[in-house]
Amino acid sequence: MLAVWLMTIPFLQVLGGLILLPIAVKLLQQEDVPDNVEASDSLFGAVRTIIIADAAMGVENVLAVAGASHGSFLLVACGFVISIPIIVGGSTIVGKLIDRYPVILYASAGLLGWTAGSMIGHDKILGTLLQQMAGSWAPISLQILLAAAVIAIGLWMSRKRVVQ
Numbered sequence: 261m262l263a264v265w266l267m268t269i270p271f272l273q274v275l276g277g278l279i280l281l282p283i284a285v286k287l288l289q290q291e292d293v294p295d296n297v298e299a300s301d302s303l304f305g306a307v308r309t310i311i312i313a314d315a316a317m318g319v320e321n322v323l324a325v326a327g328a329s330h331g332s333f334l335l336v337a338c339g340f341v342i343s344i345p346i347i348v349g350g351s352t353i354v355g356k357l358i359d360r361y362p363v364i365l366y367a368s369a370g371l372l373g374w375t376a377g378s379m380i381g382h383d384k385i386l387g388t389l390l391q392q393m394a395g396s397w398a399p400i401s402l403q404i405l406l407a408a409a410v411i412a413i414g415l416w417m418s419r420k421r422v423v424q
């Protein structure tokens with residue numbers, strides 16, 4: 261599969277991990293969502309909006325699943341089989357659960373930070389360099405650090421927004 265092959269390219273996992281970090285932090289930012297969404301003036305405008313939203317979610321999904329799989333085709337396939345129905349069919353249920361139990365949102369953001377740390381720590385070149393410099397505990401330490409940092413930054417930014 262293409263996603264598994266791409267994860268073997270040096271520094272691509274680092275790039276993917278660095279892209280995943282702001283996504284994880286943004287997940288915890290409280291945004292004012294309008295009650296009504298303005299309709300597009302044309303069919304082309306509506307299709308363009310759907311394509312852009314789909315592409316953004318698709319990239320996030322591919323990065324997260326491929327990073328968490330550590331190159332295993334079976335895990336990538338299972339990740340897509342599990343995540344696509346959740347994204348497509350279960351978003352309403354997940355949204356209601358998150359509204360009721362906000363800890364799910366923090367756990368999810370932390371998991372994205374953990375995955376970003378895993379991607380960075382297991383990169384072909386940087387991961388090896390980190391292990392040589394800091395020892396075999398470097399990848400897991402990076403995962404823990406980034407998971408905690410994502411949650412801490414998200415909490416700080418959401419509290420900062422409430423104060424303003």
